[in-house]
Amino acid sequence: MSEMRASSNRQLLSPRRRMQVASVFLALICCIHVWPLLWMVSASFKPNAEIFAGGGLIPSAPTFDNYRRAWTEAHMSQYFLNTLFVTVLSTLIVVLTTSTMGYAISRRHFPGRGLLVGLLVFTLFVPQGYTIIPVFELLGALGLSQSLWGLVLATSGGSFVVFVMLFAGYFSQIPKELEEAARMDGVGFSRTFLFVMLPLARPIVVTVVVLQVLHAWNDFLLPLVVTLANPALRTLSVGVYAFKGENYIDWGGMTAAATMSILPIVVLFLFLQRYFIDGLAGAVKG
Amino acid sequence: MTAPVSPRPTRRRLGARLWAARMEYLFMLPGLILFGLLIGYPMVASDWFSLLDWSGFDAKSAFIGLGNYRELWNDPYFWGAFRRSFFFMLGTVPMQMGLSLVLAIVLNNRLMKWAAVFRTAIFLPVVAPVAVTGIVLTLMLSPFNGPVNGLLMSLGVIRAPLDFLGSPDLAMPTLIVVFVWKWIGTTMVYWLAALQTVPDELYEAARLEGVKGWQMTLFVILPIILPFAIVIALVSAISALNVFPLIQSMTGGGPFYATEVMEVYIFRNAFASTAGSLPRLGYASAAGVFFGLAIMVLTLLQIASVRWMRRSTRDV
Numbered sequence: 001m002s003e004m005r006a007s008s009n010r011q012l013l014s015p016r017r018r019m020q021v022a023s024v025f026l027a028l029i030c031c032i033h034v035w036p037l038l039w040m041v042s043a044s045f046k047p048n049a050e051i052f053a054g055g056g057l058i059p060s061a062p063t064f065d066n067y068r069r070a071w072t073e074a075h076m077s078q079y080f081l082n083t084l085f086v087t088v089l090s091t092l093i094v095v096l097t098t099s100t101m102g103y104a105i106s107r108r109h110f111p112g113r114g115l116l117v118g119l120l121v122f123t124l125f126v127p128q129g130y131t132i133i134p135v136f137e138l139l140g141a142l143g144l145s146q147s148l149w150g151l152v153l154a155t156s157g158g159s160f161v162v163f164v165m166l167f168a169g170y171f172s173q174i175p176k177e178l179e180e181a182a183r184m185d186g187v188g189f190s191r192t193f194l195f196v197m198l199p200l201a202r203p204i205v206v207t208v209v210v211l212q213v214l215h216a217w218n219d220f221l222l223p224l225v226v227t228l229a230n231p232a233l234r235t236l237s238v239g240v241y242a243f244k245g246e247n248y249i250d251w252g253g254m255t256a257a258a259t260m261s262i263l264p265i266v267v268l269f270l271f272l273q274r275y276f277i278d279g280l281a282g283a284v285k286g
Numbered sequence: 287m288t289a290p291v292s293p294r295p296t297r298r299r300l301g302a303r304l305w306a307a308r309m310e311y312l313f314m315l316p317g318l319i320l321f322g323l324l325i326g327y328p329m330v331a332s333d334w335f336s337l338l339d340w341s342g343f344d345a346k347s348a349f350i351g352l353g354n355y356r357e358l359w360n361d362p363y364f365w366g367a368f369r370r371s372f373f374f375m376l377g378t379v380p381m382q383m384g385l386s387l388v389l390a391i392v393l394n395n396r397l398m399k400w401a402a403v404f405r406t407a408i409f410l411p412v413v414a415p416v417a418v419t420g421i422v423l424t425l426m427l428s429p430f431n432g433p434v435n436g437l438l439m440s441l442g443v444i445r446a447p448l449d450f451l452g453s454p455d456l457a458m459p460t461l462i463v464v465f466v467w468k469w470i471g472t473t474m475v476y477w478l479a480a481l482q483t484v485p486d487e488l489y490e491a492a493r494l495e496g497v498k499g500w501q502m503t504l505f506v507i508l509p510i511i512l513p514f515a516i517v518i519a520l521v522s523a524i525s526a527l528n529v530f531p532l533i534q535s536m537t538g539g540g541p542f543y544a545t546e547v548m549e550v551y552i553f554r555n556a557f558a559s560t561a562g563s564l565p566r567l568g569y570a571s572a573a574g575v576f577f578g579l580a581i582m583v584l585t586l587l588q589i590a591s592v593r594w595m596r597r598s599t600r601d602v
Contacts, residue, residue: 015397016397019392019395019397019398019399022392022395022398023398023399023400023404026389026392026393026404027404029389029404029408030403030404030407030408032467033407033408033410033411033467033471034407034410036411036419036422036423036426037410037411037414039422039426039433040422043425051431052430052431053431054431054433054436093316093320096316097316097317097320098317100313100314100316100317101314101317101318101321103313104310104313104314105314108307108310109307110303110307110310110311111300111303111304111307119326120321123325123326123329124585125524125581125582125585126325126329126578126581126582127524127527127528127549127574127577127578127581128528128530128549129528129530129548129549129552129553129573129574129577129578130328130329130332130574130575130577130578131324131325131328131329131332131574132328132552132553132556132574133328133331133332133335133556133567133570133571133574134327134328134331134332134335134571135324135328136343137331137343138323138327138328138331140343153320153323153324154324156320156324157320157321157323157324157325160320160321160324160325161321161325164317189309189313190309190313193313214413217415218414218415218416218417218531220415220416220417220530220531220534220535221530221531221534221549221553224534225553225557228557228558236415236418237415237416237417237418237531238417240417240418240421241417241418241421241534241535243421244421244424244535251425254421254422254425255422255425258418258421258422261415261418262414262415262418262419262422265413265414265415266410266413266414268413269409269410269413270406273406276409276413277405277409277475280472280475280476281475281476281478281479
């Protein structure tokens, strides 16, 4: 049956023509994928009455009023800075901690190495629902539940194990001669890592940076829990969520707030697309 | 240092070996601290918390043994959420993997023009924050002035607006479709990476043998990318079980618990108890431990099947 259809297809349509048909379907799928983003940006420039009336994507009289409301009255300016702070600092922490650990477990021998690798693999797929209560309790015990630093620390744990694995996998492929040469020249252990090994691992550093930025910018459960009693510490995601709870009728303000949180990461993706996609693909191959 | 240190000391005493590796430990210290604080400690602490009757971080807790687990076992809301989590996974993973495989095969074809543009557009929702996307989609799917209903009505598909997220029958299927829409770009990129491991010579050889079209896909490409399929299925399954942001932002588990999955259930019990009742941290921990163990069993099963697949392909 399928063979028959395949052969009749081949007679009716040349491979090139078949790809053109496929393109039409793909274009349709792409429209579905891009539509919500376009609709959001479009609505963010319309007064509420115009959004509710439906109509085309081009606003009849574009207004920045929604943005002004979201930025000041809904405190999105504060949430934007919070998100930026958490994203940048947690990314720095993650790159430092996972690259050193990945290097040590892939290239050095020390007692307990097997145990450590075993523990890492064992915890690879622990769901957030398992750890969220102790993490929150821990932040309280450390006196960090009232500050952005607590959020920075907790956000660094998100994909910790995956990143360690990525670094370990990459370092284990680098020829040993490089380290030998550095040792002969009298270069110490940590300087070898910093000036020889880490620069070699630049592709993985970029991957980890991209994935952690994505994680920190998009995280929801953790910042939601941490900021339940502390609205001033909200991130963009939590801010937009709270906006819906408080002003569910203000679609203009909501879409403006949503645009502020989605657009920066989308623009970053469009510029660094290769790293995003290679990063994800690398994570599944490794 | 007088004698040259052998790279792998095996017979020396543990203390000496630990001391010899002091630089390594120092080097890993920041990572070890982070791992211990954010992953190690919480995993152990959750197990302990699950044995407590504990209502709020400021409240005193009391040890009650397996009382929480006993209560969970008889809690229909817990089993409902547990069942829904896996139902959601079974609803999304096959659809997401199948559709994205078709997309990847088409995009991988050399004759496809604009492949890069299509790939970018399909991947775009992946990078948008989930919870924010969820909020935007709630507006779009609204039965009152929502553009999705508007479009479907003007196309003549439906006559009256559908309450996608407000009706107990429609909410779950809607969330499943939204989830696949949101994450299909990731799976597609995984498949594309897998397809790129198929060597060009193989296509050529198969073509010379007269293999064409769908036969090529079925008998030449699929066997090679099958080992990847299990890894992709594992990653997709795990992500389908961690859907808190999407569901909390779109339905909050409603209507009438119709979309309450495990993480929403845990969140509700631990942090967002309904007015009047106290948060139940011990009870929520028990649910988290139970769910975590279930995921671990699932993971081990899938890793075992990867091993098995690799061994059987090596024998061929």
